[in-house]
Amino acid sequence: MYVFLIIPLCVLLLWLYVKWTGMKNYWTKLGVPQGQVHPIFGSMTFLQKRNPHVWLTELYQKFKPAPYVGIWVFWRRGLVVNCPELSRQILVKDADVFRNRNLASGKSDPMGALNLFTVDDPLWSSLRRRLTLVFTGSKLRGWTPLYQSKVSDLVYRINSDCEKGIKINLRSLFADFSTDIIGESSFGVQCQATRNNTGPLREMTKEFEKYSTWRGLAWSSIFFLPEVVDIFRFSFWPKHTVHYFRKVFKMMVEERGGYEREMDGKRDLLDALLKMKQDAKKDNQDMDLDILLSNAMIFLQGGYDTSSTSLLYAAYELAHHPEIQQTLYEELKQAKEALGSKEFDAESLATLPYLDAVIKETLRKYPIMGWLDRLALKDYKVNDQLTIPANTVVYVNAVGIQRDSKYFPEPEVFRPERFLPENAQSIVPYSYMPFGEGPRMCIGKRIGQNTVRYGLAAVILNFELLPLPEYPKPNDVPVEKKGLFYMPGIPLSVEFKRRK
Template identity: 55%
Template structure:
């Protein structure tokens, strides 16, 4: 009986699979779209866990030099966009058609599925509208005191660690700084990791940074084939860490008087979340604790490591480019002499154009997430040769346009002058997108710039960054293969040498 059943399966299923596979592998060929030959099972996803997706995107861009390239998510067709004009239409002009992301988590992972990064409409629009008030220029200025104090602690920590035998781990100390900033400015939780070496918020973010095989597979599924998330019960965040973050979240809510105490003005992210729930009650909407916690978790994840690692790359690049470092130092020193005893803050640092140039050039090399994914909600005409079907995922290949000599001459050269006001106006729109573009751009972009400016200004006023003997050049640093973002896969270190100016405490 068993042999008969197996025979029937072979007779009917195998021919169906053969025909289906024939249609799959010829999908882009029939439409005249360039592509790598698909793997019979993985499609185009054979790079996962072997190569960072951004590095795969860059290789694809070089190999085809085409405005778009076909790929497969297992057997599902998708399209990689390499053209700034098509990117503009997808991200902005026709954003209503590409309103949603393809990436998502599942019902088994509510915290991963409900945050503003992964959730789709109609819930996304409601959350985005209500959270926007947290990131106004006025609200960010009110956080200056926290950023200034944490930046001072950053300088003090380097003074202590520089006396130790082991070189400073740049990524670790930079993410200590950003964790402290976000812990207090977003959650109102005292975080003194820089001063004390650890904190409850740092325990959370340290787990967020860890990518073992299981976490890598979880993110691979969430980003490139979310249908598998519920099958294997994958999660966007480490589950044990979310339990700890939920405990912190509930404790702070209770300290502020609970969900019922009216919030008149949102001081930070937590106040904004409380206000969202209170407004929803008045409008007869059901806002769960999971939905609120999901926003808190993704803001922490999206802020501490991306900003911390960007600052890490900035310092490392400046160590290898001493002329650029000295130019930035002279501008920061001139500003400090101008303001005297007043500390740096977001208002005065806006006068140092070059600090933004350095940050932007670093983000051109190392955008935290190298691509922007969307999904078409109806058939869409890409150009006169191609119309994609509803449900097709598209990936805007920003990380590759950042390194195209057509848009950025000598792209391998670290040159912040590209972003000087007189030069930046010549950059072709939608070729530089480290924070995304359109309605779904990064909501925390201004907060990230404020944190980076403050930390970098204080660092370079107090320290010169020098390369260590036998340390790899920036372009020789590998990036994580199991994660999705452009994070270094090895320890990065520089020598911090005290500056000789009137503002540096020599004690």
């Protein structure tokens, strides 16, 4: 009887050995550098042990100056691109070949599968075209009073917490602020998290910040092995937050007059989502409610998380670089004096070169998502030496490129001067890609830039930031291991000293 068990097991082990042998020699035979390969996990043995940004940076440095490195994303061929020119070729020039991403959720998780971040063409193109209306220049200018109100709340909150002797958690502070911005600008919901750390949308974003082992496995599968998502019924977001958001979304729609009230799609994100459903109905099509909910949730997470993390790292670096902080303060002070009784608006903040440089340097050193994944839809000639087969996943190694001393000397040093106008010509095209490039670049780039500009300007104008001795220096801050984005692995804080 045991023979009937042993024979299949031996066949399986033999198959695994043959498969592994082919994998570990595949890229080498093509003349492409390749690291060690695990028979099951391929090159992905780092998952849940190290952040992908750390792994990509190490991979870049190990095989430098190779323009690309062969990997195995479990049992799928992968190519990590470490070259700005090849990045442009893949993301822009030949974008039609790389329309889709490798990450995806499954049928068991429609909320995670149907949003602009994860969905493939042709639905992606339709969603992108319709939702772009939300982020026009005129729309962003209309949000000026909202930004001005929220930066007042931000200053009030910092003063209040300091008076109470509260050691301010930077991530929590800026997450409260950015959640309010997204909540009110995208959904028209009155939010007060900046003042008191509470509110229905903030309760959701707090849950987004928790990375348990199970959620880490879920995200690792969605981003790198979507084929198993349905097997284990993984979900992009914790299921209880999805149930909660359904209730909140229903309440927001009812306040707008329901699904039948005619929308022009131009007011905000919620308006655009409702109009999409109405347009589909006019064309005798049924747009699933989950498409609306999924895109509302991804804008909430993507908008609040990226902006709050950028503000966190900017504030932390400035606390450890008083000379940079002083230069920024002088620029903001002069600009504010020139405005007289007026408050900053998006246009006046966008004209400040040193503020812009500080933010760009923060995003260079701390790219929130430091890789850009694309899936080859057909066989693709990378260059005269290499052609990759269809279904090869390609990762543009943005974090590796942005930390290469060839493009940014002393990359571990926080140096905003790199991005001042007089130095702009020295930046190699496609060596700096914090928002991605090409058709699938970040749709919320402008609202994210505005959020960080307003928030950072308000903080530096009103407070001097000082380092606290019990916290590590910026280059020693650990990175979150279970999550996939570039987030600090520990709470961070600085001293806020009120300016006279």
